[in-house]
Amino acid sequence: MKFFNQTTTILMKEILSEYKTKDVLISMLLFGLLVILMFNFAFEPDSEEIRNFGPGLLWMTFIFSGLLGMNRTFAGEKENKVLEGLMLAPISWNSIYLGKMLANLLFMLLAESIILCLFSLFFNYAIWSRIEWMAIITFLGTLGFSAVGTLLAAVSMNTRMSEVMLPILLLPLALPVILSVVLATTANFSTPPEQNSMIFWIKVLIAYDVIFITVPLMLFDYVLEE
Amino acid sequence: MTDNPVVLLENVEKWFGQNIGLQDISIKVNKGEFVVLLGRNGAGKSTLLRILTRLSKPNSGGVQVCGMNVQHETEHIQKKIGFVGHNTLLYSHLTARENLHFYAKLYEIKNPKEQIKTALKNAALEFNADRPVRGFSRGMQQRLAIARATLHHPELILLDEPYTGLDLESAELLSGQIQQWLTTGRTIIMATHDLEQCFGDVSKWILLDKGQIVETLMGDVSVIHRRYRQFLQSLN
Amino acid sequence: MVLLRKLHGCFTLLTMMGALYAIFVIAPRELTMGIVQKIFYFHVSAAWIGFFGIYVVFFCSLIFLIKGGRQWDIRAASAAEVGVIFFTLNLVSGPIWAKPVWGIWWTWDARLTTSFILWLIYLGYLMIRRLVENPEQRARLSAVVSILGSIDAPIVYMANRWWRTQHPQPVVAGDSNSGLHPDMQVALLLTLMAFTMLFFYLWKTRINLERAREDVDILRKTVQYYIKEAR
Numbered sequence: 001m002k003f004f005n006q007t008t009t010i011l012m013k014e015i016l017s018e019y020k021t022k023d024v025l026i027s028m029l030l031f032g033l034l035v036i037l038m039f040n041f042a043f044e045p046d047s048e049e050i051r052n053f054g055p056g057l058l059w060m061t062f063i064f065s066g067l068l069g070m071n072r073t074f075a076g077e078k079e080n081k082v083l084e085g086l087m088l089a090p091i092s093w094n095s096i097y098l099g100k101m102l103a104n105l106l107f108m109l110l111a112e113s114i115i116l117c118l119f120s121l122f123f124n125y126a127i128w129s130r131i132e133w134m135a136i137i138t139f140l141g142t143l144g145f146s147a148v149g150t151l152l153a154a155v156s157m158n159t160r161m162s163e164v165m166l167p168i169l170l171l172p173l174a175l176p177v178i179l180s181v182v183l184a185t186t187a188n189f190s191t192p193p194e195q196n197s198m199i200f201w202i203k204v205l206i207a208y209d210v211i212f213i214t215v216p217l218m219l220f221d222y223v224l225e226e
Numbered sequence: 227m228t229d230n231p232v233v234l235l236e237n238v239e240k241w242f243g244q245n246i247g248l249q250d251i252s253i254k255v256n257k258g259e260f261v262v263l264l265g266r267n268g269a270g271k272s273t274l275l276r277i278l279t280r281l282s283k284p285n286s287g288g289v290q291v292c293g294m295n296v297q298h299e300t301e302h303i304q305k306k307i308g309f310v311g312h313n314t315l316l317y318s319h320l321t322a323r324e325n326l327h328f329y330a331k332l333y334e335i336k337n338p339k340e341q342i343k344t345a346l347k348n349a350a351l352e353f354n355a356d357r358p359v360r361g362f363s364r365g366m367q368q369r370l371a372i373a374r375a376t377l378h379h380p381e382l383i384l385l386d387e388p389y390t391g392l393d394l395e396s397a398e399l400l401s402g403q404i405q406q407w408l409t410t411g412r413t414i415i416m417a418t419h420d421l422e423q424c425f426g427d428v429s430k431w432i433l434l435d436k437g438q439i440v441e442t443l444m445g446d447v448s449v450i451h452r453r454y455r456q457f458l459q460s461l462n
Numbered sequence: 463m464v465l466l467r468k469l470h471g472c473f474t475l476l477t478m479m480g481a482l483y484a485i486f487v488i489a490p491r492e493l494t495m496g497i498v499q500k501i502f503y504f505h506v507s508a509a510w511i512g513f514f515g516i517y518v519v520f521f522c523s524l525i526f527l528i529k530g531g532r533q534w535d536i537r538a539a540s541a542a543e544v545g546v547i548f549f550t551l552n553l554v555s556g557p558i559w560a561k562p563v564w565g566i567w568w569t570w571d572a573r574l575t576t577s578f579i580l581w582l583i584y585l586g587y588l589m590i591r592r593l594v595e596n597p598e599q600r601a602r603l604s605a606v607v608s609i610l611g612s613i614d615a616p617i618v619y620m621a622n623r624w625w626r627t628q629h630p631q632p633v634v635a636g637d638s639n640s641g642l643h644p645d646m647q648v649a650l651l652l653t654l655m656a657f658t659m660l661f662f663y664l665w666k667t668r669i670n671l672e673r674a675r676e677d678v679d680i681l682r683k684t685v686q687y688y689i690k691e692a693r
Contacts, residue, residue, distance in 0.1 A: 009331040013317070020319045020358075085315030085374075088279050089332040090304035148610070155603050159593035168589060169607060172582040173614050176621040183625065197628065204621060215613055219606045222527055226282045226599070243597035244679060 006091040010099025011106075017076070018107065024069045028111040032065040036115070036122055050123050055185035058119050059178060062138075063145070065115065066108045067167050070149040073100050074157040087224060097220040101150040101213075108142045126189075133188045133198065140205040141181035144212055145174050151216035154223045180204045230293055232257050232382055232413040233278060238287030240273055240437075247273040248284070249437045255415060257381075260408055260427050263417040264454060265434035266461075271417035272311070274434070275384045278415070279309050291382060305333060308380035310388055314371040318360035322351055322370050325359060326377060333378040341377060349373040350399060365396035372403065383407060385416040421451055433457060467666070474659040481652040489649040494563075501559040503653040508552035509577055511657045513615075515545025516580055518665075519587070520612035523605035535601035538608065539591055540668035544661055546584040552577055572622035579618050583611035 018024055039057050043049065077083035086096050116138075120127045127134060149170050156165035171178075180201040187198035233255035240247035248270045255261050263271040276282035277289055280300045289296040291303045316325050326345060330338035346352045349369040359367060368388065376383065389397055407414060408427055431443040431450050440457065443450050485503050492499035522538035556574060557567045568574070587607050594600035642650070 006332065009328065013320075013328050016324065017317060017319055079318060080316055081311075081313035082315050082317055084281060084311070084313065085329070086332075087281060088304060088307075088309055088315075089329070090301040090334075091332055092301070151606070151610070155590070155606060158596075158599055158603060159590060160595075161593060165586075165589065165593065168582075169586045172579045172586065172618075173610055175579055176614070176617045179621050179625060183628075200624070204624070208617060211613065211617070212610075215610065219527075219609060222602045223606055225602060226276070226596075244676075244683065 003092055003095055006095035007098045007102070010086070010096060011102050014100065014103035015106070018103075023076075024072045024107050025111060027072075028065040028069045028107065029114055031068050032061050032111060032115040033118060035061045035064055036119060040122065050125055051189075054119075054123065054125050055182050055189065057123075058116070058125075059141075059182050059185065061115055061119065062108070062112050062142070063171075063174075063178065065111055066142070066145060066149070067170065069107050069111065070104055070146070070153050070170070071156075071163055071166055073104055073150060074153045075162065078157065083224075093221050093224050094217050096224070097150060097154075097216060101146050101216075104146040104150055105143055108146060109139065112138055112142065130188050130193060133193075134185065137181055137184045137188065137198075137202060137205070140202065140209060141177055141184075144177040144205060144209045145170075147209065147213045147216060148173050148177075151220060151223065154220070158223075176208050177205065180208070230257075231255055231290075232259075232292055233415065234288070234290040235274075235277075236288040236290075238274075238277060238284045238289060240270075240277060240282065240284050246437045248277070251287070251437075251439060253432065253439070255413060257413055258408070258411050259429040260404070260414045261416070262428050262431045263415065263434055264419070264421075264431055264450075265417075265440075266419060266458070268436075269419075269434040270437040271419075271434055272386050273437075275309070275311070275386050275415065275417055278382075278384060279307055280304065305378060306381045308375035308378070308383045309386075310368075310372055310375045310384070311386045312390075314359075314367045315374065316359045316367060316370060319358055321356045321358055322346065322362075323355045325370065326374060329374050329377055335378055345373040345377055348403070363393075364391050365393045368392055369396055369399060372400065376403075376407075381412060383412055383414045385414065387418055388416065389418065421447070421454060435461075470659075470663055470666070474656070474663045477652065477656040477659050481649070481656040484645075484649040484652045489646045490643055498559060498562050501555050503650055505552055505555040505559060506650065507653045507657040508548045508555065509573070510654060511661050512545055512549035512552055512577065512580065514658070515541055515548060515661065516584070516608075516612055516615060519545065519608045523608045526601060527605050527609075532597075532601070535605070536669055536672045537665075538605065540665055540672060542584055542587050542591075542604075542608070543668055544664045546581065546588065547664075548657070548661065549577060549581040549584060553581055570622075572619055572626050575622045576615065576619040580611070580615055583607075583614070587611065 039061075043053070043057075074083070083096075087093065116127065116134075119125060149166070152169045152173070153166055156162040156169065159165045184198045184201035184205070187194040187201065231254045233253065235251050235253045238248055238251040251270075251274065253261075253274075263274060265271050273282065277284050278291060278296065280296060280303075283297070292306050294303050296303055317328070320328070323342060323346070326342045327338060330342060335341055343352075346355050349372065351366060351370060351373070354362065354366065359370065362370065368391075372388070388400060392400065404414060404416075405427070428447075429444070433440040433443060433454070435457075441453075443453055481503075485500055489500075489503075491497060518541040519538050522534050522541060526534035526538060553574075556577075560569070561567050587604050590604045590607055591600055594603055
């Protein structure tokens, strides 16, 4: 209960900070828009190609803008070393991890919803028919990405080139997530939708999420220690 | 009087790779004492203070605060300590009030609104309570940082060079606050490398250099001044 | 100790020579692929040792986090440096073999993809070690990364396997142990042994190098101190 309160307090603070600055959301959205623009000029996709490549392009857009947002999680803590303030408080450090992870998840989901609409708009990609499954896949995928990403953002924060280290570490480790979401999305939007394949990859996502929320919780203390 | 010291360090050592942070430090501080850590930059004063919180772990030796081992009962101990370091630990985009409110929640303070109001008053920040911290001067930020650190009425207050960069008004306010803390029975450990401020009620001065305790001094401030100057000259 | 090291070195050399003999003399030439097929022994063994290496790093990192002690950190980092060499060997030998035999440089089958990802994780680990100043923090952060990577490795492999059962790609190296001529099996086993010996030898050498470096550092600081005192 206490742990839950601590996590919620930190999550609320993250939301409040973001509400004031809107740094993270704006940069994620702008970047996502730019990536979509690039794709359009790089591929000039017609509807047939979009059917094949759409999910991949979509998730690449999500991931690149997500990386941007993730970097900000701990970069903001460097100013005035506010992270130490959290570390000094009578809270379990795991609540710091969980609070930030949930904040990342929330911001990414928000940005992804908007990017998804834009994507559907610019590429005439029909998403509304199976949107519930898309929502589930997006949630599970973003959760996994955020879970590992938050831990690695804390790790990268201590290195000299923190913005570069995060993608270098995160992308290989998040490969199973990337694979699963793209395949699940493809299965979801193919005609007819490949239900079995999609369910299979959703299960993989759930397994990944469970493992990669548990393991970071066990390792987070070691990352924060001086 | 008391065999229950507020702070007890026994043979504490801290290494940073190959460099010595602290070597064989044993210190006892009793309740209500005002201890000043003196020494040059890099002497180990900050390291010592950080080891008392859980920001830093010693490589060996025992650290006890209020009778509890710092490694084991961290959450209990954190409630008893207020730390003001080099960094303000404030969120620059949030207002003073929001900053205090956040920390009040983390420290599970009862009656947060009242406490925050009092704290802002003591820090002379009532009229700036709803401005974002990034617009504050250094003095104002320091005052808020101290308010944040003492919001939960800690028994032990740790100050790391708190007078650095403060304007006269803020410095006087701080000295007043230190007096008040001592009257209410708090224990204070302060690190400093210069003796510009006159500290009247210091129980003892611990002179540190290269991670070791050189001397423990007691007595009149002018005596301490002389001895410290002597020490600094002997190093050159 | 020095004698043991020398023996180790000799034994490694002997097994290497034995393996080379087995590969080029004993093992028969493959029907379709010809002599190029002989890369297979190095390619597969290097992969095995690379994987083995990552779990050595994992094991040492885990012990370091639980028990502490600089020695375990040195062991983990040294194993990572040696392991990355083997994976590099694996990734480079793959295309060299694949191109003349199958006509393609690369394929994203489960094994190769996992090797590539693990190689990247190794590199991430080594980059962290270069970019963190504080030695304790460096040790802890790299330990965390290696633990994450080692847990991720089997998931990456399985995910790729499942993907490729749905969307098959040409598999370089086929199923390595199916239909192998017994002499080829011997050659593979010997190469594996040789590479394992080599891994341990290089690992120990790297650990000794790191310890020597630390000793030199301490000596240098002591000398500097005495020079300063003398002045």
